[in-house]
Structure formats: C-alpha cells, structure tokens
Amino acid sequence: MGQVVQNIPRAEAEIVRQLGEAGVATVHEAQGRTGCLASYMRPIYSGARLAGSAVTISAPPGDNWMLHVAIEQVQPGDFLVLAPTSPCDNGYFGDLLATSALSRGAVGLVIDAGVRDVRELTEMGFPVWSKAVSAQGTVKETLGSVNVPIVCAGQAVQAGDIIVADDDGVCVVARETAATVLEKAQARGAAEAEKRARLASGELGLDMYKMRERLAAKGLTYV
C-alpha cells in the first residue's frame, strides 16, 4: 500500500476514441462478452458515451486522499477509476475534485462507491458512473495506491486499460487487446446495421439467424 506508479502505458488515442464511439454493449460483445462492471454502476446523467485510459485508485473506505494524488498523474484523455478496499458508499468526489481533474484533461470517473455534487457535475458535463450518490464526506488520513491493479465492481482493471462507458454501464478493455477489440467491434457494428434493416422489415430472428432447426432438435414443441 501507499504506492504511486507514475509512468503507465496508454493505448493510442484514436483507438480509445473509437472504442468510446462503439459503446459498451458492442465492445463487450466484441471481446467475447467479457469486461462489464457490475450493473449497479450507473451514470449520474444520461447520454454520455466515451472512453479513456484508466488511472486506477485503490482507496480505504471513507478516505479520498488518494484522489488528490491520482489527479497529478492524469494526462489528457484519462479516466479515473476508484475502488475502495472494502464496500463504502461515501461521496469521495465532488465538484472541486472534478474541477481539478478537468483542468488536467480527465474525461470522467468510474467509482465503486459514492459521488456528490451531482447537480454541479452534470452542469459541468463531467460524467461519473458510481454505485451511489451520497453527500457523506470523507477524511484524508490513510494511504492507498495509484496505478496499481485493482478490482472495480467485479472487474480487474490495470492502469492504462481502456474504460468504455455509456448509459448501459461500464466495460474495461485490456490495453494489449484494444486494437483487436476495436476491429471486431466495428465489424459487429456494421453487421448490426444490416440486421436491423431486415428485422425492421418484419423478418423474424428465427429465420434470419436460422434457429428453427436447432430449436426443434433441442425439443421445442408448439401447442
């Protein structure tokens, strides 16, 4: 504990940006239905869809000291990702920290705990995905770590991994696989456009995906 890793690798900015455009559902499918954080992670406002490079924070319950330490490590395009070392719903982050994070180029925050000043954060357009909204403040007494591997809302996150977030939640992509995942996500996106048109015209998924035979083989009966 009490360690700050200063130089972390990051994926290419354009790949990160395009993963954000692809969105959480598509990206998580593209990497084999993996990477989604727990569904209790919800955005404080609707409509944001973006990606960034993870600056990870491991913090004690009820102590937000490491957020100040982490902000110094932020580079433009980074996504703050905080996991408390045990469950906590305190409001670790509010408009002052957001002001500071924004001035460093941070694009958002994912926090497996609480956030506050949500009206101000919404007005500032600083997107946050959190477990809770809570005004309950924190202390600055105990060290944690920055840019070490963490588990956030059920997913392992390494510093520099890509965080994709939108109204469907949050997904993490390993930095090493980012280019491959993007490629698959874009292929998937293209295929979906065609499927959407066919379904809209009334074609059934049963026929489009040729499911009838397999369903019958499994024993599905119609009465």
Add this chain to the structure above:
Amino acid sequence: MGQVVQNIPRAEAEIVRQLGEAGVATVHEAQGRTGCLASYMRPIYSGARLAGSAVTISAPPGDNWMLHVAIEQVQPGDFLVLAPTSPCDNGYFGDLLATSALSRGAVGLVIDAGVRDVRELTEMGFPVWSKAVSAQGTVKETLGSVNVPIVCAGQAVQAGDIIVADDDGVCVVARETAATVLEKAQARGAAEAEKRARLASGELGLDMYKMRERLAAKGLTYV
C-alpha cells in the same frame, strides 16, 4: 420446459387501452390493492403510461433464445413479459430485438432481469420496465417456454393477462376480470377528481374522510 403456446386469449383492445390510461396506481386499487410487481421494476425512461396483453417468456439465466421464439407469437398490442428461472441481471434485450418486436406490433417489455441499448430504446420510444440495466450479453443454448404461466417480480402472470405500466411501476390484471377492473378504476378516477378539488381548497382528509371519530376511538391523543 421447451413449450410454446400459440393461441392465447386476449382481452378486448379498447379495454386494454383504457386500463393503460387509468394507470398503475388506480388499476391496482381498483382490483383490491393487488397485482403490483416488485418496486425494483423501473422504467428505462420517464413518461410512458400504457397497457398491453402479456406474451409470457420463461427463460434460463443468461440465455435469451426464447425472446426470438416469443416475438413470432406477438400480435399488435402485446406486451412482452420475461421472467428468468433464477435471478439474473444480464441484458437479455437490446435495440435489435426491439426493432423486431416493434415490427410485430409489440408495445413494450417487462423483464425481471437486465436490458441494454437503453439510449437507443429511448430514442425508438420502446418502453421497458426492468430490474437492471446491463450490457452483459446472453447465449442461445437452452430452451425455455413461451405463453406459459410465469412468476415475474413477485406476481403470477398468465399469457393474455393485461400488463399496465407507468412511472409508478407495473401491475398485472387477470384477463377475465379486465372489464370489471376497468369499470372500478374509472369510477375511482372520477371520485378522485372531486376529492382533489376539495383537498386543494384546504379541506382536510381528516374531515373529508370523517376519520376523527375513529382515530379517537383507537386512542389517538393530542398533546
């Protein structure tokens, strides 16, 4: 397991439509304070208030195959209702399935599990009441059933029952009692308008409902 019931009875379309107009709170009161699904069932966007005939789906955890099967059974005005056979928050349903369901005339989805593509569903105006929002995808490996009796979020639902849903949640009305319930709901709605006017003018519920004597008899004391 593995059964699709093809011909289900449905209530008269005009009765269904008017139950939707009456709304969840009024309808559930009209049938003796019964039929509400658990309060964790929340709409993905505000403002929808409608009713439809239930096409029920019993599906394994993490497997949305039966949604494709169910959509073939949809007739205009139907409300898809899915219950997993054990608790699951996966995103069983997204914009492709919604496109297909809409092309068959479905009016919405009630799902005791997760939904994804909520931004797209909101833009399409396809209303969903769910336990969770989650991008986590599902497989198509195991059979379930369509139009069999299910328990969804604490309420038993038969195929063809009327599903009423709005910002207050979801209520189910047995098909056989739909006309009677509607009559009572409309009577209740009319009575409420008069009460609202009296309360707005400053009359107290204590007087309007003649509660003072009964409260005193029970022993209420003022100090």
Add this chain to the structure above:
Amino acid sequence: MGQVVQNIPRAEAEIVRQLGEAGVATVHEAQGRTGCLASYMRPIYSGARLAGSAVTISAPPGDNWMLHVAIEQVQPGDFLVLAPTSPCDNGYFGDLLATSALSRGAVGLVIDAGVRDVRELTEMGFPVWSKAVSAQGTVKETLGSVNVPIVCAGQAVQAGDIIVADDDGVCVVARETAATVLEKAQARGAAEAEKRARLASGELGLDMYKMRERLAAKGLTYV
C-alpha cells in the same frame, strides 16, 4: 404510540431558507460530516434544492393513516418526514395527499418507504425523497404518532429539525444548531469558490492543501 404533538418549535424561516440554498453536501460538512440520511434515499425528480422544518411521522408498515393526521399539523415551510416502524416499500403518498399537503404549505416529503403518482407529483413540483417508488397502496387501520422523535433512513430526527434536500440526498440539522451550522456552511461556500478558481487554473490539490509532506511522512512512494 398514537400520540400527536401539536406545538413544535421551528427554526427561523430565513435560516431554514438559506440552509436549503447551501445544499446537502455543504451543510453536512459544516456540521462535522454528520446528518446525512442513507444514500438509498433518492429524489423522484432532479433539480430540487430546499429546506424545511420537520413534521415527523412514525407509521406502521403498510398503513398511511398518520399522514392525514400529520397534514393538519403542517405550517407553511414544513417538510413531512415519515419513517415506518419496520421496513416497507409501499406507496404511502400520492397526488391526493400532495394536494392536501401543498394547500397547508408543505414544501416536500422525505419517506423511508415508497411513494406513488410520481408523474403527477413531478408535474405539481412537489419534491419527494424516498426509498422506493411503488404503486402498492396502504390501509388506514393502526395508529402511529406525529411529531415524536423518529429514526429515518439511519438518522435521528426531532420535530422541528431542519431537513435539507437536493440531488445529493437528504441531511438533517438539529434545530438548536441551525444558525451556527448555517454560518459555517456559508463560510465554507465562500472558501470553496476561491479553491475552485485555483483548481480550475491547474493548481493541484496536493499543493493547494499542502499534502505532499504529510503523504511522504506516511510513507507514500512513487515508482
């Protein structure tokens, strides 16, 4: 049980109003990070920020009789605060009660249970913070009490205490300390404005709060 306290002390209206303006996060910090209700208490719509004097209600599970009794005790500027005697998510309160409460001058409701008619309440601009939204109605059979000390969502509340509520949740301020807390809240608000400007200009919290030495003393290492 079964007691209504009729004459309760209230804080000065102007103090109450200004506490509302200060908001939940600032007020709770100003009183030493105390007073926040549990984070599951959420507003039915965004954007309200206000304060009022608590009219407290202790009610049995599934029984909203005491709300009618409480409304008679409401004076302009009062905030209804209801705690059930055991956990319950029923919809104790809807648009008829809100109409009545508004006609007496109530400014809002905090309820550690459910609320219904949320669309109508939103249209009326009657703000509610609740544990749940639920259409499930209640009976009027068992006495509770009004203006007695209660515990609501984890906080002790006395009749006449000040309830501050906004998008971050709900905070209670003891009536006796209201003036002092307001003073501290306003001082804090002023200090934050200056800090915000410095952080926006790129100054780090590490420097502004002079944290580096203390972090090093605790053993923080950079690698």
Add this chain to the structure above:
Amino acid sequence: MGQVVQNIPRAEAEIVRQLGEAGVATVHEAQGRTGCLASYMRPIYSGARLAGSAVTISAPPGDNWMLHVAIEQVQPGDFLVLAPTSPCDNGYFGDLLATSALSRGAVGLVIDAGVRDVRELTEMGFPVWSKAVSAQGTVKETLGSVNVPIVCAGQAVQAGDIIVADDDGVCVVARETAATVLEKAQARGAAEAEKRARLASGELGLDMYKMRERLAAKGLTYV
C-alpha cells in the same frame, strides 16, 4: 381479499412423505429444475427434511391475523405457507402460534417474512424456513385470505401443493404431478447412488457422462 377456502384437495400422505425423504435438490431436478423458492429462504435450524401439504396464507405487511384463521384449516401433515402482500420482515410467527399449529398437526412453516422465538421453536422441533428472523411483532387489523393461490419467494403455490423443505431450501410440487415427480425423484436417487460409487473410485465426470467429445466440438482448448 378476505376469503377462506375450507375444503382443499391434498395429495396422498405416503406420496408426500416420500417426497420429503427425497429432498429438495432431487425433487426439483425430477420436475425439470423447477419449483425452488428463492435462496434467501433459510431454515431456522439445520437437519430437518420433510414435506407437507400447503395451507396458503396471503397476509398484509405487519399483520398476522390470518395465521390464526389458517390454523383452524390445518389437518395433520399440512405445511403452513405465508406470503405477505408486500415485502416485510416482521416476526409474524412465534412459539404460541407454533404450539397451536402443532396441536392441529402442522408439520412446519414456510414464510416469506420474519419469524421469532427461534430458540423455542428449535427446542419444540417446529421447523421454519423464512426470509428473516425478527422479534418485531405484528397487528391483527386487516383481512387476508387462506387457501387462495399465492406467490411465495418467487414461486406460485396453490393450496394442497406439496412443500418439500430441507437444508437446501424449499421446493413446491404441484399436487396433480406429485406421483409422477416422486417416481422420477426415486429413479434419480437410485441412479445417483451408482454414480456416486464410480466417482468415489476416481472415475471422472468427463468420462462417466461422456463429455469430452461435446466439449471439443464446442471449442474447448487445453494449453
């Protein structure tokens, strides 16, 4: 609401008894992996394994009046099954009601709410499966119903259905299918004995169930 059905059909006593012997896991498998109540239903003490015929109770939150009504309907071998009409963890049932239920021949209680006097119930050997243990008492003010269809912990239960319960939880078997389910359960039990012996001797499930080919076909790779 407010209805007591007096003459309910029951399954043959010997079938019920043997379903109890088979246990929850085996019985639920024998009927196609259906019928399990939610996993939060836990026994107040370990070691009971039994079955009985359901006497169903629908009761308001915080009101145990209908338990007294239901006990008059109990015949030897019956299993009381209570579902509140909305979530409640109150202690509806304690040693006095158990004494009364025992004198009528009841074999146990399944309650999707709370129970109290658990030390006394354990000493009496009266088994209970519940959502909660809570001393919080209830009132007797509002009617419910007895022997009507209910939903208990996620499963629909009809009066006269067979309730099987043990340390693994609770399962409901429709009365009409009891004999068939028992037959399958016993066949399954016999088959398991042989499998157990083979597995104990070191044979792998991969070989015994001939899974290797299907795993390979699905694409499982060994590295």
Add this chain to the structure above:
Amino acid sequence: MGQVVQNIPRAEAEIVRQLGEAGVATVHEAQGRTGCLASYMRPIYSGARLAGSAVTISAPPGDNWMLHVAIEQVQPGDFLVLAPTSPCDNGYFGDLLATSALSRGAVGLVIDAGVRDVRELTEMGFPVWSKAVSAQGTVKETLGSVNVPIVCAGQAVQAGDIIVADDDGVCVVARETAATVLEKAQARGAAEAEKRARLASGELGLDMYKMRERLAAKGLTYV
C-alpha cells in the same frame, strides 16, 4: 466528534438482568412493539440471551480506534454498541479486543458492521450481534465518540440504555422506562404460559382471543 462522555447513568443491575431473562420478543412487545434493531443483526452463535447497559460508540467507516477508548469506560455488566458513521462491513472487533473487554466486565457487543475471530469469540463465550462477519481489518486514524447518542441498525441508542439480545435479535430499552417495561414484560410472560397451555390442548386462537365476530364484521367469508 471526538468526545468521550465518562459518567453515564445505568439502570439497576437486577432490572437489567431480568430484562435479559425476559428476552427480546417479550421485551419489545412490553414496550409497545418498539425498540427492535434491524433484522440483519444476527448473533455469531446461538443460545445467548442477556442484557447489559449500553456503552455507545460512534466510529468512522473502517476505523476501530474508538473501541480501545470505549473499553476504558466499561463497567461490569456493560454492553458495547457500535455504529459506524456510514455503512461498513469491516471486522472492527476480534479476540484481542474481546479479551480486553471481558477483563473489564463487558457482557457482549452489538455492532452495525463486521466482526472477526468468530471461532475464538465463540470459544470464549463472548456474544456478538453483528451485520457481518469479516476478517477485513481497520485502521486507527480518525476520532469518533463514546457514550454519545447514536443510531444503530435503525434504532436510536443512548449511553446507559438497556440492550436486550438473544437469538431473535436485539432490542433497546430506554433507561428511564426500564422498570416499567420489565413489569409489563413479566406480566406478559405469565399470561403467555397460560395461553400456551390452552393452545397446546387444541383450543384455537380464534376462540381464545374471541376473534370470530370481529373477522366477520370486517367481511371475512368462508367458501
């Protein structure tokens, strides 16, 4: 914050002892069905039934420093009662603290958080009622308070109040009313013995409590 109240009033030892004998369910009924802590507060082992005088502790999340401070304030017969200032499941207390508490005469611990070393505590016979069992340790960095009013698991507790605890959970009795509550509890206990005998002999609650007429008046129907 950061205050230790040293001289607290305590109820007479014999009254406390007898409240413990009466047990949680009886005591909470005797004081009008009030005082029960939330049902998630469970004993780490079965069979303890006792009472003690509350030494209250308000502690930050993840910080058990105040337990050391509190133990100095313990007198023989005291019951430690800890509430964190926001939800936390850390193991604040283990066998070393129990050894120290025992040496001062503490009779047990009620903690709305976690406890650890439960095997050792069980062997020592030191009873604990907690929200969680967790090995996760805590720090000693931030002050809390001892013997101030707290809210623990939904109930307000003052230092010197009587804590009654057994397998049904935990109940708090205000010190001022302890003698009266004990009197009512003992009367209730005596009345229950007679009722138990009558119920055991087959008399129905419906008759013993003369409920039939009132049920009929409410509209209960038998079919």
Add this chain to the structure above:
Amino acid sequence: MGQVVQNIPRAEAEIVRQLGEAGVATVHEAQGRTGCLASYMRPIYSGARLAGSAVTISAPPGDNWMLHVAIEQVQPGDFLVLAPTSPCDNGYFGDLLATSALSRGAVGLVIDAGVRDVRELTEMGFPVWSKAVSAQGTVKETLGSVNVPIVCAGQAVQAGDIIVADDDGVCVVARETAATVLEKAQARGAAEAEKRARLASGELGLDMYKMRERLAAKGLTYV
C-alpha cells in the same frame, strides 16, 4: 473463453498448510490488510480452517459444465474457486461433484454463487464457502475456462494462488508472496499471544499501544 490451463505452478505444500493454520484474519493482516473476499462468502458449516492452491473456474450463469473439466485438473491439496461471469445464486455444486473432487484430493470449494446438498457435504466434511445455498440446478451447455485469472467475490485470483478459509471468510494470497506472508503471519501470531495475556490481566489497549498522546493530539476530549 473455453480454455483450460493444465500446468499451473503451486506453492510449497508445507507453506500452504501453515497459512491455513494461521487463519484468515491473521494472514490478511500479514499481507497489509488485503486479499479478503466479500463478507457475503460464508461457510456451509462452522469450524473448518484450511488452505489450498487455487484451481480457478470461470463459468457462465446457471452452467456448471466447467466444474467437471476443472476436477480433472485437481491435484491433492487444491482448492476449487469458481466465479460466474455474471451474478448467479444457482446451486452449481453438490454431493456428487464433491465425491469426485475428494477422490482427486481437493480440499474445498469457494464459489461466488450457490451450493446444494449442504447436509451431505457437511457429513462428508467437504468445506464450502459460498454466496448462497440453493437447490436450483444448472445446465451443461456453454464453455467457460479453467485456471485463468478470475475475480471472485471482489478479489482477483490466479491459478495457484493460496486460498485461506475459515469461519471469518476467505482470503487469497499471491503464490509469489506466500513464504513472506507466512513469515509475517507467524510473527504476528506470536506477538498476539503476548498481547492477549496483557489484555486479559486488565491492561488497557490505550496503554499497551500507547495511544493516549496521539488521541489527545487529534483532539479527543473527555467530559
């Protein structure tokens, strides 16, 4: 997905054994208060205290196929550790699988899902720590992976890591650090014995740990 890693490194058997003896609370402190799984992971019976080498399993919700695959990889002293790819409480594991696992030398199971046949497992002495007890069975349709990195109940686990489990829960120790952690754990255990004796004799933690000065410096006041 669909990968089985066959040759995994394991820590020295004697180190693993001694970590088990040290127990969860001591081991997690020895590695800097890290490694504890979420507190909802509870043993199916009391009294087991042991350690083993993790054979990890990533399995789809409601599908236990990979357990059969994993058991082939088990060597004497291994601890099965299963994490579903999304939340699930199904009973993935029962007495047949335990029989098979035992025959290979497995020492226990940690599962962030459900387990069944708990009476039989208890009789066999096969210890399990799980999120739920549930009879609900699973299918064998979809691949998962064995001996890949997983996140189980909030902790990242690598194949070959050491799992320590007892009545306080479960802790994971990275294989590379096992020897160091054991050393610290044993030192800690020795130190605790001495402290226990001093506390038992009445010495206060305030004095033994020399806390008084630091408490005063932080501002603790006695009144």
